[in-house]
Amino acid sequence: LDSPHGRALARISVAYFRACVSPSLPHRRLAQRSMASSSPRRTSLSSRLSGLAGLASSVVESLGAGTEAFAMSAAVRGEISILERQIVEVKQELGVSALEPMLAGDTEATQRHFARACERVSKLETEVAARRAVLVALRRPSFTSSLSEDGSGTESAGGRRSGYASVSASGDEDDTESEKEGAARTNSWKNEISTRLEAAQVEERNGNLARSRSAYVKSVGACAPNLRWKVWLGGARSELSYSRFDVSQALLERALAESPPKTRAIVMLEQSRLYELRGDIEAARGLLRSARKSARSEWKVFLESVLLEMRSEATSRALREARRALEVHRGTGRLWAVLIQLEQASGVHHQLRVFQQALLEVPKSGEVWCEGARICLNPFSDCFNLEAAHNFLDFAIEFTPQYGDSFIEYLRLMMLVGAPDADVERLWQLCINAEPNYGTLWFHSKRTVLLTTRQVLESATELLRRELSEWRSVYDAAIARAARPDFRSTALAAVTAAMLARTGGSADSDAPAAPAPLPPPPLNLPASLPPVEAADFVTGSVALNRMHRQLGRLGLEERRALIYGGDMIVP
Secondary structure, X not given: OOOHHHHHHHXXXXXXXXXXXXXXXXXXXXXXXXXXXXXXXOOOHHHHHHHHHHHXXXXXXXXXXXXXXXXXXXXXXXXXHHHHHHHHHXXXXXXXXXXXXXXXXXXXXXXXXHHHHHHHHHHHHXXXXXXXXXXXXXXXXXXXXXXXXXXXOOEEOOEXXXXXXXXXXXXXXXXXXXXXXXXXXXXXXXXXXXXXXHHHHHHHHOOOHHHHHHHHHHHHHHOOHHHHHHHHHHHHHHHHHOOOHHHHHHHHHHHHHHOOHHHXXXXXXXXXXXXXHOOOHHHHHHHHHHHHHHOOOOHHHHHHXXXXXXXXXXXXXXXXXXXXXXXHOOOOHHHXXXXXXXXXXXXXXXXXXXHHXXXXXXXXXXXXXXXXXXXXXXXXOOOOOXXXXXXXXXXXXXXXXXXXXHHHHHHHHHHHHOOOHHHHHHHHHHHHHHOOOEXXXXXXXXXXXXXXXXXXXXXXXXXXXXXXXXXXXXXXXXXXXXXXXXXXXXXXXXXXXXXXXXXXXXXXXXXXXXXXXXXXXXXXXXXXXXXXXXXXXXXXXXXXHHHHOOHHHOOHHHHHHHHOOOOOOOO
């Protein structure tokens, strides 16, 4: 970073570098410090940027002096394509090689696979980032003109001069003044809106609907036209909390009319939820169908289509929607996670197949790793394995610390094994620092937006303690069965069969599969136990799982909590 080309490159590539090369770096470091066994820590951002600057310069020089900008751009894109394919291959190799030692509880072998893959992926991502920085620089007139004048970034009396030095020469200062003014105006509007919206929501929670409406009206007058849809959306939520469905619907229609094209799908998703709450499932399906066509790039619309069918107890339609969604958004971990959960009705063998396919596509998805842990925590599962669940949850928290369900499932595991208080407190501190912001179990425990992370954990702990007390005999029977050699052999056979039945990453579970392994020994449950089944344990809360399967028999408030509790759309 001491050279001119290094400083220029830092300015044009830092945003991409932070997002692509070091995703969620603070969370990753936090997880690594708090986990007893973790992967090697990556180098600092400044040292990586320093190496990236030199690497990008070498890329430019390797293409030859006097190369035309468009030819250089085409060559760089070709190299990026090759490198990205290599990254995918490394991740797929990790998904295949690490699954078996994880399920077997071999922590050392799992860490070796993970460390080796992380090192290789890190080097390849750095190479890709350098070439993307070159592409960014090639779009700047000052850079391309320096190529045509100097050949390849000439030597001058003051020392070596790279084309990157010209990026910061004159264009940056001239171009940024108007951008700064526009950004300042936008930030001022956003701050004003945020303050007034918070005031409206406070009044709503205090039961003052009239004052809440007044605050929303003031927000409309204070914000820019392209931001008014957020006010209408917030107002619709407030009216809905008072069961004023017609007013809420009118406000959502106004939000749809005034929202920019790229945010229209969010409003349509909110409209579909309102139709579902009122019992008009067909209207909700029609809206989501239209949203999938008009906003094909918005994966949340596809996820909501799956969740709608799940809440309607139409499992076959939900499976079909999930597979169609993955044809469009194959790299979305949330969609893979919901497909794994849906496959529970077909048995653990099908779940393991989809789980491994998901690891091939999204090996860094915490939601997918969490679903793998849930398979191993289900007492009716043929692969009940607390050690494997521990390994999976370590990866879930490291990769996606903002997913609250992973922490709650970790709490369930610690309660089952009787973990020391120090370990539980360490998990709590990790969760508080990560500040999770989504997850079905997380929002089920977070009854109001005013609750802090610690208060949500207290609520979740109380919920888990109550349910584990009620169903302790089921878990004790599963733990006893898992200790038997015949169960271990059948569990290993199930994992092996699932791995042999891979379909090349296809999400279609109807593909030809290997013969299913022999059934495990039966689960010896007390005769006095109330009726219970495997579907009751797909997540950490039996009560919540049953509510999802009985939505039509719930009251209005319970239905609204379930429909709106998976992903809060905050205006």
